Amino acid sequence: MIAKKSTAYFFLLPYLVLFSLFIIVPTVMAIALSFTNFNAVEAPEFVGLTNYINLLTQDTIFLQYVLPNTLIFAIIVGPCGYMLAFFLAWSLSQLTKGPRTVLALIIYSPSMTMGVAMTVVWRVVFLGNQSGIANYALTQLGAITEPIIWMLNTNYILPIIIVVALWSSMGVGFLAMLAGVMNVSPELYEAAAIDGVRNRLQEMFYITIPSMKPQMLFGAVMSVVGAFQAGNIGTMLTGSNPTPMYAGQLIVNHIEDYGFIRYEMGYAAAVSVALLGIIYAFSFIAKRLFSEKD
Amino acid sequence: MAIGGTKFSPKKFSKNQLPIYLYMVPIAVFMGAPILYIVNNAFKPMDELYAFPPRFFVTNPSLVNFRNLFQTAAGSGIPISRYVFNSLIVTLLVVLLSVLISTMAGFALSKLKFPGKKAIFEVNNAALMFVTVAVTIPRYLTISSVGILDTYLAHILPLIAMPVSLFLIKQFIDQVPNSLLEAAQLEGANSFTVYRKVILPLIKPAVATGAILAFQQVWNNIETSNLFTSAEGMRTLAFYMNTLTGVGTVAGQGMAAAASLIMFVPNLILFIIMQSSVMNTMAYSGMK
Numbered sequence: 048m049i050a051k052k053s054t055a056y057f058f059l060l061p062y063l064v065l066f067s068l069f070i071i072v073p074t075v076m077a078i079a080l081s082f083t084n085f086n087a088v089e090a091p092e093f094v095g096l097t098n099y100i101n102l103l104t105q106d107t108i109f110l111q112y113v114l115p116n117t118l119i120f121a122i123i124v125g126p127c128g129y130m131l132a133f134f135l136a137w138s139l140s141q142l143t144k145g146p147r148t149v150l151a152l153i154i155y156s157p158s159m160t161m162g163v164a165m166t167v168v169w170r171v172v173f174l175g176n177q178s179g180i181a182n183y184a185l186t187q188l189g190a191i192t193e194p195i196i197w198m199l200n201t202n203y204i205l206p207i208i209i210v211v212a213l214w215s216s217m218g219v220g221f222l223a224m225l226a227g228v229m230n231v232s233p234e235l236y237e238a239a240a241i242d243g244v245r246n247r248l249q250e251m252f253y254i255t256i257p258s259m260k261p262q263m264l265f266g267a268v269m270s271v272v273g274a275f276q277a278g279n280i281g282t283m284l285t286g287s288n289p290t291p292m293y294a295g296q297l298i299v300n301h302i303e304d305y306g307f308i309r310y311e312m313g314y315a316a317a318v319s320v321a322l323l324g325i326i327y328a329f330s331f332i333a334k335r336l337f338s339e340k341d
Numbered sequence: 342m343a344i345g346g347t348k349f350s351p352k353k354f355s356k357n358q359l360p361i362y363l364y365m366v367p368i369a370v371f372m373g374a375p376i377l378y379i380v381n382n383a384f385k386p387m388d389e390l391y392a393f394p395p396r397f398f399v400t401n402p403s404l405v406n407f408r409n410l411f412q413t414a415a416g417s418g419i420p421i422s423r424y425v426f427n428s429l430i431v432t433l434l435v436v437l438l439s440v441l442i443s444t445m446a447g448f449a450l451s452k453l454k455f456p457g458k459k460a461i462f463e464v465n466n467a468a469l470m471f472v473t474v475a476v477t478i479p480r481y482l483t484i485s486s487v488g489i490l491d492t493y494l495a496h497i498l499p500l501i502a503m504p505v506s507l508f509l510i511k512q513f514i515d516q517v518p519n520s521l522l523e524a525a526q527l528e529g530a531n532s533f534t535v536y537r538k539v540i541l542p543l544i545k546p547a548v549a550t551g552a553i554l555a556f557q558q559v560w561n562n563i564e565t566s567n568l569f570t571s572a573e574g575m576r577t578l579a580f581y582m583n584t585l586t587g588v589g590t591v592a593g594q595g596m597a598a599a600a601s602l603i604m605f606v607p608n609l610i611l612f613i614i615m616q617s618s619v620m621n622t623m624a625y626s627g628m629k
Binding site for chain 2: 048049050052054055056058059061062063065066068069070071072073074076077080135138139140141142143144146147148150152153154155156157159160166167168169170171172177178179180183214217219222223225226227228229230231233236259260261262264265268269271272275276278279299302303306307312315316319322323326327330338
């Protein structure tokens with residue numbers, strides 16, 4: 048429609064100002080700070096690439112625990128959680144409206160419990176004594192005789208974080224994919240049947256997924272972001288940063304550790320930039336897979 | 342017409358839906374059980390919280406945990422009503438302002454012509470990947486240099502601009518036919534009238550979705566209280582409830598469950614009310 052440019056900018060201005068101030072500026076500042084030594088009291092001192100070099104050569108905790116943990120976590124919670132979200136959406140779309148709505152609501156609701164509720168319930172489940180639910184169930188089944196101290200046992204911390212993250216990961220992306228599957232035109236399936244598509248799997252790969260690529264991409268981006276956003280589950284469950292023996296330490300915790308506990312903000316900023324880079328890489332792969340441009 | 346085997350959004354129950362129920366019901370139980378457990382724990386009296394073996398369901402529901410919760414708050418110097426007040430005012434303003442500025446920006450990006458439009462939308466799309474935790478420190482520095490530490494603005498301003506909200510709203514406005522806007526203009530409506538009288542009424546589902554996404558962001562947020570305020574009286578309910586979960590005692594467990602129930606229920610109710618709007622918006626959530 049016809050309107051003056053000034054009008055357009057007027058409508059855009061409030062969003063742009065806040066968006067720049069709280070999203071663009073902090074990101075640019077993180078990049079700038081990553082080339083400095085900064086302890087939050089004295090002025091930042093330019094040190095070039097030192098922080099990045101240290102990150103890749105000196106920081107044994109990062110290389111030995113944080114990076115592998117983060118990659119394992121991100122690959123399981125990101126792509127696997129994403130495929131799970133699609134599979135659940137696809138399954139739900141084949142049910143009648145009533146049960147579908149109820150089941151979708153149940154599956155979506157954990158993603159609303161960020162923070163408080165999540166910590167409460169999972170701490171009780173993985174309580175380190177007899178009365179913890181997981182220990183009690185395993186004892187009843189005869190699988191264990193002594194209760195497992197879940198939150199101090201380095202073998203279990205990361206898997207528990209992954210389970211909890213998957214549990215709470217069926218959020219906006221899941222809803223988008225559900226809407227996407229529901230909106231694929233029925234005529235496409237009829238046409239495909241005539242063309243020789245025989246079973247559900249063929250339909251899924253030849254019709255459903257190609258017709259909802261845009262929603263698949265949106266869902267993928269939401270999954271990647273969600274996976275990295277959920278990074279503080281470990282510190283919430285174990286109640287400490289660093290997590291015991293760094294077993295559940297993810298990049299997000301590493302940033303907090305350096306930024307807010309050791310006040311090495313320049314170094315923390317370099318780790319932040321590395322994190323943004325990893326997220327960007329994941330999203331780039333998703334775009335390659337689902338983009339309609341080529 | 343039996344085609345391939347997949348039947349989407351069927352009207353009636355049929356036998357070939359059974360296998361789907363066979364795995365969907367256990368998954369739903371896994372997803373729902375923790376929440377059901379919180380509900381039960383919140384209403385368990387002391388002896389049931391202590392009970393061994395641990396029991397899932399409450400037998401004699403009582404409000405003792407809620408009473409303890411309010412008493413603890415009363416004993417801590419700052420009445421719980423203060424946290425509730427802070428949360429309500431912050432939540433209300435973030436939801437209203439976020440919807441207002443996202444719909445305005447969405448309208449401009451979808452229907453108005455101006456240089457830089459495509460670039461701005463692309464930058465917003467890239468910002469969908471923005472993870473706030475990665476830039477917590479620079480955000481803190483920004484907020485302190487704007488001079489709003491320890492004010493309501495520190496809770497409100499950082500949360501208003503939501504790239505996801507703008508994205509969904511813009512995609513939804515794309516569906517509004519241009520002819521409708523042109524007709525309104527022919528009758529003498531200016532851009533502001535078009536926005537208010539044509540666009541807003543037509544995009545109610547997207548507005549509802551933007552509102553609920555903003556609500557979830559702000560209502561559960563402990564980061565702003567934690568980092569951008571230091572005065573106890575300026576902190577929000579979510580933050581206060583979160584401090585209670587740290588108490589390791591059995592009485593603390595009951596209180597924490599009551600606290601998380603109080604935080605969770607508004608989320609759930611709002612989502613149930615708005616779920617059909619949300620699904621309607623998600624239909625246009627595609628990215629190219």
